[in-house]
Amino acid sequence: MSRKVIKSVTNLYDKKIERLAEVPDEKLPPLKNNKELKYIGRGISRIDGYDKVSGTAVFTFDKILKNMAHARILRCPHPHAKIRKIDITKAMNIKGVIDIITKDNTEKIDWYDGDTFIFDEHLRYQGDEIACVAAENEVIASMALKKIEVEYEILSHVTDKMTAVKEDAPKLYDWGNISPDANPAKYNRGDYEQGLKNADQIIEEEYNTQFVIHNPTEVHCSTVDWNGDHLTIWDSTQGIFAVRNSVAAALKIPQNKITVIKKYMGGGFGAKLEAGKYTVMAALLAKRIGRPVRITIDRKEMNLAVGNRPDSYQRLTVGVKNDGTLTALGMTMYGAMGAHRDGAGCQWPLRSLYKCPNVKVEEYHVAINTGRSRPFRAPGHVQGTFAFESIIDMAAEKIGMDPIEFRLKNYAEVEANWEIPWTTKLLKECYKQGAEAINWKSKRNKKAGEGKGPVKRGVGMASQIWWGTGGPPAYATVKLNRDGSVHVLSGTQDIGCGTYTILAQVAAEVLEIPVERITVSLGNTDEHPYGPSSGGSMTASSVTPAVYDGALQIKAKLMSGASALLGVREDNLVYSQGVIYSKDDKNKKKSIQEVVRETHEQILVATGARNARPQGVMLNSFGAQFAEVEVNLETGKVKVLKIVAAHDIGRTINRKLLENQFHGGIIQGIGYALLEERVIDHYTGKVLTTNLHNYKMPTIKDAPEIEVIIVSEGDDQISAIGAKGIGEPAIIPTAGAIANAVYNATGVRIRTLPITPDKILNQVYNIG
Amino acid sequence: MIRRINLTINGDKVGIDVQPSMRLLDVLREILNLTGTKEGCSIGECGACTVVINGNAVNSCLIVIGQCEGSEITTIEGLEKNGELNKLQKSFMEKGAVQCGFCTPGMIMSAYALLLKNPNPTEVEIQEAIAGNLCRCTGYKQIIEAIKSP
Numbered sequence: 005m006s007r008k009v010i011k012s013v014t015n016l017y018d019k020k021i022e023r024l025a026e027v028p029d030e031k032l033p034p035l036k037n038n039k040e041l042k043y044i045g046r047g048i049s050r051i052d053g054y055d056k057v058s059g060t061a062v063f064t065f066d067k068i069l070k071n072m073a074h075a076r077i078l079r080c081p082h083p084h085a086k087i088r089k090i091d092i093t094k095a096m097n098i099k100g101v102i103d104i105i106t107k108d109n110t111e112k113i114d115w116y117d118g119d120t121f122i123f124d125e126h127l128r129y130q131g132d133e134i135a136c137v138a139a140e141n142e143v144i145a146s147m148a149l150k151k152i153e154v155e156y157e158i159l160s161h162v163t164d165k166m167t168a169v170k171e172d173a174p175k176l177y178d179w180g181n182i183s184p185d186a187n188p189a190k191y192n193r194g195d196y197e198q199g200l201k202n203a204d205q206i207i208e209e210e211y212n213t214q215f216v217i218h219n220p221t222e223v224h225c226s227t228v229d230w231n232g233d234h235l236t237i238w239d240s241t242q243g244i245f246a247v248r249n250s251v252a253a254a255l256k257i258p259q260n261k262i263t264v265i266k267k268y269m270g271g272g273f274g275a276k277l278e279a280g281k282y283t284v285m286a287a288l289l290a291k292r293i294g295r296p297v298r299i300t301i302d303r304k305e306m307n308l309a310v311g312n313r314p315d316s317y318q319r320l321t322v323g324v325k326n327d328g329t330l331t332a333l334g335m336t337m338y339g340a341m342g343a344h345r346d347g348a349g350c351q352w353p354l355r356s357l358y359k360c361p362n363v364k365v366e367e368y369h370v371a372i373n374t375g376r377s378r379p380f381r382a383p384g385h386v387q388g389t390f391a392f393e394s395i396i397d398m399a400a401e402k403i404g405m406d407p408i409e410f411r412l413k414n415y416a417e418v419e420a421n422w423e424i425p426w427t428t429k430l431l432k433e434c435y436k437q438g439a440e441a442i443n444w445k446s447k448r449n450k451k452a453g454e455g456k457g458p459v460k461r462g463v464g465m466a467s468q469i470w471w472g473t474g475g476p477p478a479y480a481t482v483k484l485n486r487d488g489s490v491h492v493l494s495g496t497q498d499i500g501c502g503t504y505t506i507l508a509q510v511a512a513e514v515l516e517i518p519v520e521r522i523t524v525s526l527g528n529t530d531e532h533p534y535g536p537s538s539g540g541s542m543t544a545s546s547v548t549p550a551v552y553d554g555a556l557q558i559k560a561k562l563m564s565g566a567s568a569l570l571g572v573r574e575d576n577l578v579y580s581q582g583v584i585y586s587k588d589d590k591n592k593k594k595s596i597q598e599v600v601r602e603t604h605e606q607i608l609v610a611t612g613a614r615n616a617r618p619q620g621v622m623l624n625s626f627g628a629q630f631a632e633v634e635v636n637l638e639t640g641k642v643k644v645l646k647i648v649a650a651h652d653i654g655r656t657i658n659r660k661l662l663e664n665q666f667h668g669g670i671i672q673g674i675g676y677a678l679l680e681e682r683v684i685d686h687y688t689g690k691v692l693t694t695n696l697h698n699y700k701m702p703t704i705k706d707a708p709e710i711e712v713i714i715v716s717e718g719d720d721q722i723s724a725i726g727a728k729g730i731g732e733p734a735i736i737p738t739a740g741a742i743a744n745a746v747y748n749a750t751g752v753r754i755r756t757l758p759i760t761p762d763k764i765l766n767q768v769y770n771i772g
Numbered sequence: 773m774i775r776r777i778n779l780t781i782n783g784d785k786v787g788i789d790v791q792p793s794m795r796l797l798d799v800l801r802e803i804l805n806l807t808g809t810k811e812g813c814s815i816g817e818c819g820a821c822t823v824v825i826n827g828n829a830v831n832s833c834l835i836v837i838g839q840c841e842g843s844e845i846t847t848i849e850g851l852e853k854n855g856e857l858n859k860l861q862k863s864f865m866e867k868g869a870v871q872c873g874f875c876t877p878g879m880i881m882s883a884y885a886l887l888l889k890n891p892n893p894t895e896v897e898i899q900e901a902i903a904g905n906l907c908r909c910t911g912y913k914q915i916i917e918a919i920k921s922p
Contacts (some may be wrong), residue, residue: 011862047868049865049868050865050870052873053864053865053870054857054865055873056870056876057848057861057862057870057876058848058851058852058857058861059806059807059808059809059847059849059865059877060808060849060850061808061873062807063810063873063874065810065811065874066801066807068805068807101852125805218908219873219908220872220873220874220875220906220908221810221811221812221818221820221875221906221907221909222812222874223811223812241858268872268873268874269872269874270810270812270872270874270875271872271874271908271909273908301812302814303813303815412854476774499842499872500872500909501871501872502871660868661868661871663868663911663914664909664914665871666909666911667910667911667912667913667914668871668908668909668910668911670906670911671911671912672908685808695813695815695817696812696813696817696818696906697815698816701906703901703903703904703912704902704903704905704907704912704915705903705912707898707911709913710911710913751896
C-alpha cells in the first residue's frame with residue numbers, strides 16, 4: 005500500500021499543531037460491524053497478566069545491572085535560596101561514595117526551556133536539585149547527602165499565587181511571577197457584555213481547586229549504562245522518544261547514540277511525559293565513574309519535585325435567560341505553575357461544552373516557589389469542569405430547570421471555537437442512559453437538602469469533553485513468521501493501560517488468528533518504529549490504526565503469494581482464519597504458514613502507519629457522570645455510594661481493560677473531589693504532605709459502586725478502528741458530579757476542593 | 773556487624789550473612805534478587821512491599837532482617853508451584869484485577885494471607901485485608917472480585 009506525506013493539523017487547546025507525517029495513501033477498508041468482530045471489542049484478559057501476577061515483570065525500578073552504582077539527589081530544603089558555597093569533601097570521604105556532581109564540577113545544561121539548568125545556583129523551590137551522589141548502595145548515597153555542606157543565601161519566598169501576583173511579592177524571574185505566555189491569556193467570542201445585558205439572570209461565583217500530586221505507585225527512576233560512546237537508558241517513562249531526544253540534547257550527543265527502553269511501568273498520569281533531570285545526572289555520573297548507575301526518586305521527592313496538577317482560582321460568570329438559554333460565559337482565573345513555566349489554565353470546558361455565543365476568558369499563569377507543575381490526567385479539564393459544571397448546576401436551579409434539561413437546552417451541535425461539526429457526538433445519549441442508570445428522577449431531591457435526618461442523600465451530574473482521538477505520526481511493524489506466529493512492534497509504550505493487549509487484538513482481528521499467537525513488543529527507541537508518547541488519551545487511537553494498516557499489508561502479501569502459488573487470481577481468493585482459498589475450488593488452499601514457507605520467505609514484514617486526521621471537522625470524546633452520595637451532617641463526611649459513567653469514546657477495543665481505566669480514573673477523581681491535597685505552610689514555604697500518610701489517596705474503602713456505560717459503537721471518520729481514547733475522560737467529570745450531588749443532598753455548595761468534612765460542617769452550621 | 777540469619781523463603785531454607793539492620797525488603801530485592809516485591813512509599817502506607825511471614829501479611833519495608841530469624845517467608849515468587857500459578861494469581865488475571873501491575877504483588881500477598889486464615893471471606897473482610905494496599909490506576913472492584921472467586 006502506498007504512502008504519502010501530509011500535513012496533519014490538530015486543534016489542541018489554542019494551538020493549531022501542524023505535523024508532517026507519512027500516512028496511508030488511501031482510506032483503509034473499514035472494520036466489520038461490532039457484532040461480527042472476533043477480537044476487537046472483546047474482554048480479553050491482558051496478555052501481560054502472567055508477568056504481573058507472578059512477580060516476574062521487570063519494571064524499570066527492578067532493573068539491576070552488574071557492578072551498578074546507586075545515585076541519590078541532594079535537594080534544597082528552602083523554598084527560595086541561592087547557593088553561596090558547596091563543600092563535598094566530607095561526603096566524598098565516606099567509604100562507598102564514588103562520585104558527586106554539582107554545579108561546580110559539571111557544565112551548565114539548560115533545562116525547563118531555558119528557565120534553569122540541571123544544576124542552578126538559584127534554587128526556586130523546596131526540592132530543587134543541588135548535587136547528585138553515586139555510591140555503592142542507596143543507604144551510603146543517602147548518608148552522603150547529609151554530609152554535603154551547602155551555604156545558602158536565603159531569599160524571601162512566595163508559595164501562594166494570589167500573593168505572588170502582587171507588586172511587592174518576591175520575584176522568581178526577571179519577567180516577574182506572571183508567565184509572559186499568560187499575562188493574561190485572553191479569549192473572546194461574540195459580545196460578552198451584550199450577552200450579560202441580554203440575560204435575565206446573572207450568576208457569579210468563585211471556585212478554588214487544590215494542588216494534587218500524580219503519585220504513581222512506581223517512583224520515577226532510571227538505570228543507565230554507557231558502552232563506549234553509546235548510552236542505554238531504562239526509564240520509567242511515558243515517552244521513550246521524548247526522553248531520548250531530551251537527553252541527547254542535554255549531553256550534546258547524537259540521537260543514534262542513545263537507546264531508551266521501557267517495558268513495564270507502575271503508572272505515570274502525565275508526570276512521566278518528559279525526561280527528568282535525574283536521568284541526565286545518572287548519565288553524567290555513569291560516564292565519569294565508568295559504571296552503570298541506577299537512580300531513584302523517593303516518595304518525598306515525588307511529592308516535591310516531579311510534577312503536580314496546578315491549583316486554580318476561578319471567578320465564573322454565567323448569563324442566562326429564564327427559558328434556560330445561555331447568553332454569556334465569563335472566566336477570570338489564576339493558576340500556579342510552580343517554579344518554572346508550564347500551562348496552568350483550565351478554560352476549555354467553559355469554552356467548548358455548551359452552545360453560548362458570548363464568551364470572555366482571562367487566565368494568569370503564575371510562578372511560585374514550589375515544584376513545577378506537569379500535565380496531570382486531563383490537564384485543565386479536571387479543575388475547569390468541577391467549577392464550570394458547578395455553576396451550570398446553579399444556573400439551572402436559579403431558573404427552576406432540571407440540570408439535564410438545562411444542558412440539553414444549551415447542547416452544542418457544532419464546535420463553538422472553530423464553528424465546525426464534530427465527527428460524532430453522542431453526549432445526549434450519555435445523559436439519557438446515565439440518568440436512567442442512576443435513577444435520576446426518583447433519587448434526586450426536588451429541593452436540595454430536603455431529606456430527613458442527619459444523614460442526607462442526593463444525586464448530581466457533570467458532563468465531559470476531551471481531545472484524545474490521536475493522529476499521525478505513529479507506526480507499527482507487523483512480522484509474520486513461518487509458523488504463523490506474529491510480532492507487533494511499535495515505539496510507543498504500555499504505561500499499564502493495556503497497549504500490549506489491544507495491539508495484539510487488532511492484529512488478531514485482521515489476520516484472523518488467536519491472540520495467543522501474537523507477541524507485542526513496545527518501548528525501545530532502537531528496535532521499534534516511532535510511536536507516540538503515552539499521553540492525551542491518544543495511544544490507542546494513534547497506534548491501533550497503524551497496526552491495522554501493517555496487518556492489512558501482511559494480508560495483502562499473503563494473498564499475492566497464495567495467488568502465485570495456487571495459480572488463482574487474487575480477486576478469486578478468499579482469506580479465512582489464516583487460510584487462503586480459491587472461491588471456485590475450496591480444495592485449492594494455502595495456509596499462511598505454507599505461503600511464507602513456499603515463497604521462500606523467512607519472515608514477512610510490513611510497517612503500518614496511522615491515517616491522517618479528517619480535516620474540517622472536530623474530534624472530541626464526550627461523557628457524563630452521575631454521582632449518588634451520602635453526607636453525614638454530624639461528621640461532615642461525604643461517602644460516594646455510586647458513580648455512573650456514560651461515555652462516548654468511539655469504539656471499545658477491550659471491555660475488560662476499559663473497565664480498569666474507568667474505575668481507576670473515577671477513583672482518582674474521588675480522591676480529587678474529597679481527599680487529595682498538597683498542603684503548603686506558606687509561612688515557611690514548605691510542603692507538609694510529602695508522604696503517603698499525609699497525602700491522602702483513596703483506598704478500597706473509598707471506592708463506590710461504579711457502572712460504566714459506553715454509548716458509542718465507533719467513529720469511522722477518526723480511523724478504521726474508530727477509538728477516541730478513555731484515560732482522561734474517565735476522571736474529568738467526577739469531581740463536578742460529586743460536588744453537585746453533595747449540594748443536592750445537603751443544600752450547601754462547596755466551592756473549594758477537596759470537599760473535606762470541615763468545609764461541609766462550616767457551611768452547614770454557618771461558621772467561618 | 774554481619775550476622776547469619778536462617779530463614780525459609782518460598783519453601784527453601786536459606787542462611788544469609790547480613791547486617792541485621794537491613795530491611796527485609798532490601799534483603800529480598802538486593803541479596804535474593806526477588807524483585808517481585810516492590811517498594812512504593814518506604815513507610816508502610818502503600819503495601820506494595822507486602823510479603824507473608826509465618827502466615828501474616830506484613831510490610832517488608834518496616835521489618836529488619838534481624839527480626840526474621842527462623843521465619844517462614846512467602847513472596848509473590850513463591851506462589852507459583854511446578855509451573856502453575858496459584859489460583860489467586862489466576863483469578864487476578866481473569867477478573868481484570870491488574871492494570872499497571874506495580875501494586876499487584878503486594879495486593880496478592882495481602883489477599884493470600886487473608887485466604888490462609890479465612891478461605892471464604894466476606895466483602896467487608898476483603899476490604900479490611902487490603903485496606904493497606906494502595907492502587908493508583910486500576911480501581912478496586914475487580915480486585916475484590918478476584919479475591920472472592922478463586
